[in-house]
Each structure stands twice: as structure tokens, then as C-alpha cells.
Amino acid sequence: xxxxxxxxxxxxxxxxxxxxxxxxxxxxxxxxxxxxxxxxxxxxxxxxxxxxxxxxxxxxxxxxxxxxxxxxxxxxxxxxxxxxxxxxxxxxxxxxxxxxxxxxxxxxxxxxxxxxxxxxxxxxxxxxxxxxxxxxxxxxxxxxxxxxxxxxxxxxxxxxxxxxxxxxxxxxxxxxxxxxxxxxxxxxxxxxxxxxxxxxxxxxxxxxxxxxxxxxxxxxxxxxxxxxxxxxxxxxxxxxxxxxxxxxxxxxxxxxxxxxxxxxxxxxxxxxxxxxxxxxxxxxxxxxxxxxxxxxxxxxxxxxxxxxxxxxxxxxxxxxx
Amino acid sequence: xxxxxxxxxxxxxxxxxxxxxxxxxxxxxxxxxxxxxxxxxxxxxxxxxxxxxxxxxxxxxxxxxxxxxxxxxxxxxxxxxxxxxxxxxxxxxxxxxxxxxxxxxxxxxxxxxxxxxxxxxxxxxxxxxxxxxxxxxxxxxxxxxxxxxxxxxxxxxxxxxxxxxxxxxxxxxxxxxxxxxxxxxxxxxxxxxxxxxxxxxxxxxxxxxxxxxxxxxxxxxxxxxxxxxxxxxxxxxxxxxxxxxxxxxxxxxxxxxxxxxxxxxxxxxxxxxxxxxxxxxxxxxxxxxxxxxxxxxxxxxxxxxxxxxxxxxxxxxxx
Numbered sequence: 001x002x003x004x005x006x007x008x009x010x011x012x013x014x015x016x017x018x019x020x021x022x023x024x025x026x027x028x029x030x031x032x033x034x035x036x037x038x039x040x041x042x043x044x045x046x047x048x049x050x051x052x053x054x055x056x057x058x059x060x061x062x063x064x065x066x067x068x069x070x071x072x073x074x075x076x077x078x079x080x081x082x083x084x085x086x087x088x089x090x091x092x093x094x095x096x097x098x099x100x101x102x103x104x105x106x107x108x109x110x111x112x113x114x115x116x117x118x119x120x121x122x123x124x125x126x127x128x129x130x131x132x133x134x135x136x137x138x139x140x141x142x143x144x145x146x147x148x149x150x151x152x153x154x155x156x157x158x159x160x161x162x163x164x165x166x167x168x169x170x171x172x173x174x175x176x177x178x179x180x181x182x183x184x185x186x187x188x189x190x191x192x193x194x195x196x197x198x199x200x201x202x203x204x205x206x207x208x209x210x211x212x213x214x215x216x217x218x219x220x221x222x223x224x225x226x227x228x229x230x231x232x233x234x235x236x237x238x239x240x241x242x243x244x245x246x247x248x249x250x251x252x253x254x255x256x257x258x259x260x261x262x263x264x265x266x267x268x269x270x271x272x273x274x275x276x277x278x279x280x281x282x283x284x285x286x287x288x289x290x291x292x293x294x295x296x297x298x299x300x301x302x303x304x305x306x307x308x309x310x311x312x313x314x315x316x317x318x319x320x321x
Numbered sequence: 322x323x324x325x326x327x328x329x330x331x332x333x334x335x336x337x338x339x340x341x342x343x344x345x346x347x348x349x350x351x352x353x354x355x356x357x358x359x360x361x362x363x364x365x366x367x368x369x370x371x372x373x374x375x376x377x378x379x380x381x382x383x384x385x386x387x388x389x390x391x392x393x394x395x396x397x398x399x400x401x402x403x404x405x406x407x408x409x410x411x412x413x414x415x416x417x418x419x420x421x422x423x424x425x426x427x428x429x430x431x432x433x434x435x436x437x438x439x440x441x442x443x444x445x446x447x448x449x450x451x452x453x454x455x456x457x458x459x460x461x462x463x464x465x466x467x468x469x470x471x472x473x474x475x476x477x478x479x480x481x482x483x484x485x486x487x488x489x490x491x492x493x494x495x496x497x498x499x500x501x502x503x504x505x506x507x508x509x510x511x512x513x514x515x516x517x518x519x520x521x522x523x524x525x526x527x528x529x530x531x532x533x534x535x536x537x538x539x540x541x542x543x544x545x546x547x548x549x550x551x552x553x554x555x556x557x558x559x560x561x562x563x564x565x566x567x568x569x570x571x572x573x574x575x576x577x578x579x580x581x582x583x584x585x586x587x588x589x590x591x592x593x594x595x596x597x598x599x600x601x602x603x604x605x606x607x608x609x610x611x612x613x614x615x616x617x618x619x620x621x622x623x624x625x626x627x628x629x630x631x632x633x634x635x636x637x638x639x640x
Contacts, residue, residue: 024440049440055472060429060465067433070413073440090462094421095430097627102405105413106629137627161629187634236632 148183428466456487
């Protein structure tokens with residue numbers, strides 16, 4: 001028996017619906033149909049009047065969730081694709097994210113964003129939005145990379161009183177399997193050392209953790225021991241774990257699947273440079289997607305995002321200093 | 322209506338004297354619409370998301386005047402504690418969410434508050450209402466919110482104060498339908514038109530829309546025709562409003578109309594109304610004086626956190 005990443009997301013929602021009557025699910029095609037990716041399969045039948053199809057109105061979906069949260073509910077909103085959350089941007093960053101600071105009342109909504117690229121998905125079904133949301137005060141941004149994190153971080157995210165942007169990677173949905181849903185359970189805001197090493201640190205999150213581990217495996221054949229840090233949540237950002245790793249290795253590569261201008265990798269490098277410049281033995285490097293829309297053709301797509309090959313290349317450069 | 326007018330006249334003076342920073346946004350000319358909606362709602366049961374020109378509705382719904390003066394004057398005792406100002410205030414825990422500046426955005430929020438009550442089994446007898454202007458009807462948020470409320474058949478009342486100009490943009494550059502109320506049919510909801518300068522007409526029509534929503538009639542939209550008798554804010558002289566419009570039918574002051582109606586129907590005498598005005602002026606003075614004496618926020622004491630959660634969460638306290 002194995003459990004996939006998307007099974008974990010479904011299981012977490014089932015547990016939440018079973019145990020917390022403040023939780024309801026809202027999104028397009030998520031009720032009887034079970035969602036475009038089947039993350040809510042069977043839940044509408046199991047929990048009548050707790051799982052609702054929404055009109056194609058992303059802005060109103062988040063507005064509804066904010067209103068429901070004001071009145072004591074804990075809605076989980078599924079965006080069909082992270083890309084479409086741009087239509088709900090106003091309600092997320094201006095309504096939900098400012099609410100606690102302005103009024104003193106937190107807004108416990110969780111927005112699930114099916115994120116990242118898969119072959120053939122093209123410019124509007126492939127985006128990684130975590131850096132955009134992390135830029136705004138008032139949001140918690142989660143980027144689980146493992147089956148167990150997908151499960152526990154969704155549970156923990158819904159338990160938070162603040163708005164949570166939960167970025168689930170579509171490439172991991174069925175590809176990533178684990179024997180059990182119960183891995184190590186770290187609190188939100190704590191990064192994990194996925195693979196210990198001593199020559200260089202790769203900071204990654206979401207699907208890029210797996211690409212980084214592959215790159216590290218390859219370099220091990222040449223005698224390099226690469227440490228891979230999985231951020232788990234990009235906001236808050238666990239700089240203690242990142243700096244401790246850089247202190248051990250002296251070298252940093254930050255890898256992300258989002259567009260290259262600014263974003264999570266830039267933030268990590270800026271903070272390490274600011275807070276741990278003395279720890280660095282080489283200029284910190286970063287690797288992101290290319291500065292174009294995400295392409296449709298699998299050959300283009302595979303070369304648009306960081307790959308084990310490009311991560312290896314970046315690491316060899318980093319190790320050559 | 323009178324409370325709102327007298328309070329707002331005072332706010333205008335304070336702004337012009339440099340005592341209020343940011344802006345001052347008045348509901349002058351829109352008090353009849355706003356007040357009748359606030360009066361038709363029941364605080365503690367209903368929800369009301371006021372917008373920019375709803376001082377009268379806020380007061381009628383039960384917001385104390387001091388909330389207004391504290392927010393405009395930046396008192397830390399106010400509901401927004403200097404973190405937001407002017408009309409961007411509310412008390413969401415008391416059924417009155419705080420507006421954001423993005424128009425139409427409160428429509429789905431009120432719908433969501435009602436939706437929560439349905440899930441909690443306590444929706445019966447409740448109404449949620451929000452006000453917007455003619456300009457906001459052009460937003461995607463208005464459309465998405467109203468359509469969603471209609472799909473869910475929620476007891477939502479949306480009052481559109483068509484004051485003819487969205488800031489400076491006239492109706493003919495805002496929409497191409499003959500009358501905004503025609504849109505109600507498209508959404509599958511109730512639609513009403515009313516003369517927004519006529520207090521008794523507003524009380525009757527808006528009261529009826531609220532009653533229908535309360536008794537299971539689904540969302541209702543009321544379009545009130547009127548004219549804003551001030552600029553968009555007190556920084557704006559409204560000189561783009563043509564003289565013939567200013568001097569036309571909707572240029573009449575709803576307060577004068579209301580006083581005439583009260584006297585004519587022997588609901589109050591001119592002397593009584595004059596007494597109310599004196600009492601209210603004193604009330605407003607007290608609210609201003611109190612807010613002016615209170616502390617303003619201190620950047621060194623401010624907690625500067627946008628999240629209620631305090632990170633890091635220690636391993637032992639994580640679930």
C-alpha cells in the first residue's frame with residue numbers, strides 16, 4: 001500500500017471535515033465531480049452540505065470565504081489552478097491579508113493552489129505564485145514537498161487563525177508516493193534538512209526539493225556531499241535552519257520553479273548575504289525558471305524549469321570558487 | 322440623517338483646518354437612502370457592509386459617532402487604532418465589516434457572512450446588506466458577488482446609490498443599459514427603483530426590499546437615483562457636475578425634503594427638528610473633543626505584525 005501526495009491532500013480534508021464542523025470546502029467542480037484533480041473525490045457524498053461547487057468567480061470565492069470566516073467558519077477554497085488565483089488577487093491580498101492588522105480579527109481561510117508545471121500545461125496552468133503572495137504582509141505561504149507534509153501542513157494550516165496560501169505541486173500529485181502519511185511532523189515555519197551534506201547547501205521547496213536531491217545524488221558520485229534544505233513554508237521563512245546549513249557548508253544555491261525576478265530564491269539569498277555574509281566561501285547562486293511564460297511543449301517546458309542537470313551545473317560552478 | 326449631516330459638516334471643517342489627514346468623504350445628498358437601509362436592519366442579527374457615503378446608515382445601524390471621529394482623527398481607542406482611516410472602518414464582530422477601497426469587494430463578503438449562518442443553521446430571519454455606487458456596478462467583483470449570492474439564494478440586499486458620477490465619470494461613460502435596475506433581471510434577483518432624495522419613498526422601497534430578502538425572497542437590488550451634493554472627497558469641488566444637473570430635480574437636498582415630509586405629515590414640528598439639530602451638534606462636539614484628546618498610535622509601541630500567529634511555533638505546541 002502506498003499513499004500519493006494528492007491522496008494526502010484528500011485525506012487531510014476528510015479528517016478536517018470529520019473533526020471540525022467549522023470547515024467547509026468551496027471551489028469549482030469540487031462537489032459531485034470531485035475536483036479537476038480529484039482532491040475532493042467522494043467528500044461531497046460523505047459530507048452533505050459541506051462541499052460546494054462555486055461559480056467561475058475566483059474573486060467572489062475568496063470574498064465568500066472571508067465573510068464566512070468573519071462569522072466563525074474555516075473555509076478551504078480550491079482554486080482550480082494556482083494561475084487563476086490572479087483573478088482573486090484583490091480579495092486575497094487586500095481583504096483577507098489586511099484584515100487582522102486593520103480590525104484585530106484574523107481570517108482563518110485556506111486557499112489551495114494547484115501549482116507548478118507539468119508537461120503540456122502551458123502558460124496558464126503551470127504557474128508558481130508563492131513569491132507573489134509571500135510579498136504581501138498578512139499571509140502564511142506553505143509549499144509542501146512530501147506526502148506527509150502535504151497532509152500535516154494542510155491540517156496545521158487550517159488550524160492557524162491567519163489566511164494560508166497552500167501551494168500544492170501538481171507534478172507531485174500522483175508521481176510522489178510514500179508508504180505512510182505519517183512522516184516526521186515539523187511545525188509550520190520550520191525547514192527540514194532533507195539530505196545532509198557538507199560541501200554546499202541547496203535551499204529548495206516544493207517539487208524542486210526532489211530535483212535537488214537527484215542532483216545531489218549525481219554529484220555524490222564525484223565525491224561531493226550536498227546538503228538539501230526543504231523550506232516547507234516560504235513564509236514564514238526558517239532562516240535559522242538555512243543559516244546553520246550555510247555555516248556548515250559555506251556555499252549556497254537557492255532553487256525555485258517560479259519566475260526569476262525577485263521571489264523566494266532572491267529573498268533567501270538576500271537574507272543569507274545580509275545575516276550570514278561571513279559564513280560564505282563563495283558567491284551565493286540562484287536558479288529559477290526562465291523569464292518567459294511557462295511554455296506548452298514538453299521539450300521547452302523541461303528546459304524552462306530547473307532540472308537535475310541545471311542544478312548540477314549550478315552546483316559545479318558554486319563548488320569551483 | 323441629521324446626525325450624519327451635522328457630523329460630516331464638522332469633519333469637513335476639521336479637514337479644511339488641517340486637523341484630519343488623508344481625506345474626508347461625505348454622504349451629503351445620500352442620507353435618505355443610507356439611513357433607511359440602516360434603519361431597516363437589526364443590529365445583532367443582520368449584517369451591514371457600509372461603503373464610502375454611508376455615515377447615515379452606519380449611525381442608523383448602531384455605530385457610535387465616536388467610532389467615526391476616532392478613526393478620522395487617528396485615536397488608538399478607535400476600531401482601526403490608526404491603522405486605517407476615515408470611512409475604512411468597521412466592527413466585523415458586530416456584523417459590520419470594514420470596507421476596503423476596492424469597489425464591489427464587500428458584496429461577496431456579506432454573502433459569505435450569510436452563507437456561514439446557513440451552514441450554522443441560524444440564517445432564518447437574517448439579512449445582509451451593502452451599499453455601492455453606480456461606478457462600482459462596473460466592477461467584476463460586483464458581478465461575481467451578486468451572481469454568487471443569487472446562485473445561493475442568499476438574503477442579500479444591495480443598494481446602489483446612483484449619484485450620477487463615479488468620482489468625475491458620468492453615467493454615460495459607466496454603463497450602457499437604460500437603467501441599472503434592469504440588471505436585476507439578468508441576475509435573477511429582485512429589483513427596485515426609488516427616488517433617493519425622497520425619505521418616505523426610500524423607507525418604503527428599501528424597507529420592502531429588506532423584508533423580501535428576510536422572508537426568503539433571495540437577493541434584492543435597489544437602485545436609488547440621486548446626486549452627490551459634494552465632491553468625491555473634500556479635496557474635490559465637484560466642478561465637473563454641470564450646472565443644469567446641479568440645479569435639476571436630483572440636486573434637491575434630501576434633508577430639506579425629509580424635514581418637509583416630517584412637518585407636513587405632523588411627525589415632527591419645525592421647532593422639534595431645530596432642537597434635534599442643537600442636541601446633535603453638541604453630541605458631535607463631544608465626539609470630536611474626546612477623540613482629539615485621546616492618544617494617537619506610537620510607532621515605537623506598535624506591534625507591527627500582520628499575522629495573529631506568532632512564529633516560530635515550537636515543536637511541542639505543534640499538533
